[in-house]
Amino acid sequence: MIQEFKKVWKPYAIGMLWLLGLLWPLLGVHPDGTMTFQTTFIVWRYILAGSFVCLIIYLIKVSGSLKFIADPISRAVGNIKTTSTALPTWVWITAVLIFALIYPQFTGRYGTDVAINVLLYICLGLGLNVVVGLAGMLDLGYIAFYGVGAYTYAILNTTYGLGFWVCLPLSALTACIAGCIVGYPTLRMRGDYLAIVTLGFGEIIRIILNNWMELTNGPNGILGIKSIGIFLPVFENGFTFEHFWMKKLQLFYYFALGLAIVAAICVQRLNFSRVGRAWESIREDETAAELMGVNTFIYKLLAYAMGAIFAGLAGAFFAARMRFVSPESFTFLESAMVLCMVVLGGMGSIPGIILGVAALIALPEIFREFESYRMLIFGATMVIMMLFRPAGLIPAKRVGTRSEEKEG
Amino acid sequence: MEYFIQQLINGITLGGMYALIALGYTMVYGVIQLINFAHGEFFAAGGYVGAIALGYFSGLGYMETHPIICLTASFAMSMAYCAYLAVGVEKIAYKPLRKESRLAALLSALGMSIFLSNGLMLTQGVYDAVYPSELFQGRFDFGMVTISYLQIMIVSLTACLLVGLNLLVFKTKVGMAMRATAQDKTMSALVAIGSNRIISLTFAIGAGLACAAGIMYGLYYGSVRYDMGFVPGIKAFAAAVLGGIGNITGAMLGGLIIGMVEIFGAGYISSEYKDVFAFIILIAVLYFKPTGIMGENIDDTRV
Numbered sequence: 118m119i120q121e122f123k124k125v126w127k128p129y130a131i132g133m134l135w136l137l138g139l140l141w142p143l144l145g146v147h148p149d150g151t152m153t154f155q156t157t158f159i160v161w162r163y164i165l166a167g168s169f170v171c172l173i174i175y176l177i178k179v180s181g182s183l184k185f186i187a188d189p190i191s192r193a194v195g196n197i198k199t200t201s202t203a204l205p206t207w208v209w210i211t212a213v214l215i216f217a218l219i220y221p222q223f224t225g226r227y228g229t230d231v232a233i234n235v236l237l238y239i240c241l242g243l244g245l246n247v248v249v250g251l252a253g254m255l256d257l258g259y260i261a262f263y264g265v266g267a268y269t270y271a272i273l274n275t276t277y278g279l280g281f282w283v284c285l286p287l288s289a290l291t292a293c294i295a296g297c298i299v300g301y302p303t304l305r306m307r308g309d310y311l312a313i314v315t316l317g318f319g320e321i322i323r324i325i326l327n328n329w330m331e332l333t334n335g336p337n338g339i340l341g342i343k344s345i346g347i348f349l350p351v352f353e354n355g356f357t358f359e360h361f362w363m364k365k366l367q368l369f370y371y372f373a374l375g376l377a378i379v380a381a382i383c384v385q386r387l388n389f390s391r392v393g394r395a396w397e398s399i400r401e402d403e404t405a406a407e408l409m410g411v412n413t414f415i416y417k418l419l420a421y422a423m424g425a426i427f428a429g430l431a432g433a434f435f436a437a438r439m440r441f442v443s444p445e446s447f448t449f450l451e452s453a454m455v456l457c458m459v460v461l462g463g464m465g466s467i468p469g470i471i472l473g474v475a476a477l478i479a480l481p482e483i484f485r486e487f488e489s490y491r492m493l494i495f496g497a498t499m500v501i502m503m504l505f506r507p508a509g510l511i512p513a514k515r516v517g518t519r520s521e522e523k524e525g
Numbered sequence: 526m527e528y529f530i531q532q533l534i535n536g537i538t539l540g541g542m543y544a545l546i547a548l549g550y551t552m553v554y555g556v557i558q559l560i561n562f563a564h565g566e567f568f569a570a571g572g573y574v575g576a577i578a579l580g581y582f583s584g585l586g587y588m589e590t591h592p593i594i595c596l597t598a599s600f601a602m603s604m605a606y607c608a609y610l611a612v613g614v615e616k617i618a619y620k621p622l623r624k625e626s627r628l629a630a631l632l633s634a635l636g637m638s639i640f641l642s643n644g645l646m647l648t649q650g651v652y653d654a655v656y657p658s659e660l661f662q663g664r665f666d667f668g669m670v671t672i673s674y675l676q677i678m679i680v681s682l683t684a685c686l687l688v689g690l691n692l693l694v695f696k697t698k699v700g701m702a703m704r705a706t707a708q709d710k711t712m713s714a715l716v717a718i719g720s721n722r723i724i725s726l727t728f729a730i731g732a733g734l735a736c737a738a739g740i741m742y743g744l745y746y747g748s749v750r751y752d753m754g755f756v757p758g759i760k761a762f763a764a765a766v767l768g769g770i771g772n773i774t775g776a777m778l779g780g781l782i783i784g785m786v787e788i789f790g791a792g793y794i795s796s797e798y799k800d801v802f803a804f805i806i807l808i809a810v811l812y813f814k815p816t817g818i819m820g821e822n823i824d825d826t827r828v
Contacts, residue, residue, distance in 0.1 A: 132617075135609070139609065143649060150585035152581075324798060489647065500637055
């Protein structure tokens with residue numbers, strides 16, 4: 118451990134001094150012509166202490182002094198893993214589903230509200246996963262399709278009075294069309310160019326929503342969107358159906374749960390289909406895929422449209438639940454947040470995304486007092502994940518094995 | 526006609542700023558083939574540090590007595606600060622990922638961008654930081670056309686920086702080392718050019734130029750915001766692509782064109798949609814002529 122420490126203390130010390138030099142002009146120089154050092158040192162000391170603890174733990178882990186704890190833990194993890202693989206997957210799925218179904222009975226309004234958010238973002242994350250995780254195209258304007266879906270329902274409902282169930286497929290359709298329109302010119306590009314162009318398109322859509330006063334009411338947003346209407350059987354005088362507006366939060370929860378489940382099933386089925394294999398081949402090597410007869414353009418467009426459809430569905434639900442939409446909800450930071458969830462959980466892996474969303478939505482709710490640090494931590498998480506665990510918390514399992522990999 | 530000339534002058538002023546930011550993108554891309562998403566944040570940080578430095582000097586009262594010295598000192602210190610910041614960012618977020626996939630580096634850059642802009646917000650507050658406005662109040666009037674001293678200052682300083690950069694890159698030994706690293710890292714290492722130092726230097730120079738643009742932006746519009754790096758960053762990227770990414774002269778030209786298009790688009794078509802024009806140019810260039818107007822040989826991995 119001492120040896121490892123000798124190796125790293127120098128860059129660590131330089132880094133911390135570097136940080137001090139970066140912090141001081143921002144915190145210590147005031148416009149009234151004074152300089153202070155107090156706040157800078159306090160902030161810096163906190164960072165120093167925190168990072169030092171992390172460094173020590175990391176060093177202990179590297180040097181193996183932690184063996185007496187790590188060995189039992191890794192054995193236990195191994196045991197859990199073997200039992201978890203021994204248990205068929207449907208047991209896990211049923212357990213999670215049962216938990217999700219009875220969850221609102223145990224929590225109040227607030228807990229259900231957070232859970233609805235989690236489910237909504239799961240739907241978004243799964244849609245983005247099709248684009249980023251399966252087809253390997255970095256899409257930074259994803260939230261625009263969410264916005265298109267939400268605005269479709271909002272406009273159709275407030276001006277034409279169409280109900281939610283009619284608008285839901287229409288929202289998906291318009292989002293899909295928007296995806297195709299955006300995708301058609303952009304998908305010839307690769308990698309970082311694609312990322313920045315999708316970002317540009319996302320901004321264009323947001324600017325249009327913000328400025329097209331006649332259609333979208335501009336930055337004021339659209340108010341008075343109707344909730345979801347449902348027909349319930351009533352047995353009072355004979356057997357009739359009666360129309361209700363969905364008001365109870367629990368109903369919204371179950372609807373969101375249904376949406377998330379449908380999205381998960383769709384993504385899973387797509388992943389293991391011919392289409393999914395085509396996407397994977399594009400992700401791994403586009404030129405080779407094209408050589409093998411995969412029509413890369415069509416499949417990339419399909420991935421883009423698929424992602425947009427999920428976003429459109431989630432958007433319509435968002436509009437129905439909030440009963441208000443404005444361009445503020447569809448900024449680049451939202452896109453980055455969804456992307457961060459996908460990256461954190463593991464690109465291409467459905468359980469990973471669910472975990473990533475839960476971590477990034479639920480944890481900030483627990484640490485309410487650190488609300489303003491939220492985006493800072495998101496950014497740091499993305500960098501740290503890329504540095505230490507680029508495949509995510511639960512890495513995706515490969516569908517097949519490659520020839521150079523060992524069988525089994 | 527007067528309106529046209531007035532817009533032309535405004536366009537040159539804005540285009541100069543975009544050119545300065547675009548240079549950072551293009552230089553970094555030329556050396557390590559990475560789009561530095563955090564580059565816009567160097568621009569924003571520069572604006573903030575410039576505001577802090579100028580505020581400090583005016584708080585001490587030097588601003589009235591020696592405005593030129595104060596301004597020069599603010600520019601120099603802020604540019605040094607941003608260079609320092611950029612080197613730190615490069616060492617943490619990009620250097621370990623140089624061998625990894627491009628997606629990993631891109632996501633890391635994106636995370637860094639979010640981190641930096643929120644770091645600025647937490648240390649400086651969510652409200653606009655105001656620049657001292659008493660600087661460069663005067664202006665020349667030519668009939669309907671006016672040129673403020675500030676615009677003259679911005680354009681001349683931009684020109685100086687661009688000429689200086691050209692001299693640095695094309696006439697000095699360091700510049701030769703930079704060009705050699707951009708062409709072939711292995712080969713340049715064989716002739717004893719430390720690629721790590723050159724990459725750090727490239728980041729530092731790019732951030733310094735972006736910082737100068739940030740201060741000019743602050744002086745020109747009167748205030749800076751923590752999230753202001755985002756949109757100018759993308760526009761400057763569009764400028765870099767328009768000029769042919771990796772091409773320094775192209776970036777300068779591209780920046781001017783993007784600035785002009787934005788100003789003329791806002792003046793003659795619609796001011797609400799002024800941000801859209803740069804994006805449309807970006808998409809059109811990538812679609813029809815991915816090599817940009819000045820041309821840069823591209824291979825399979827780029828477009």
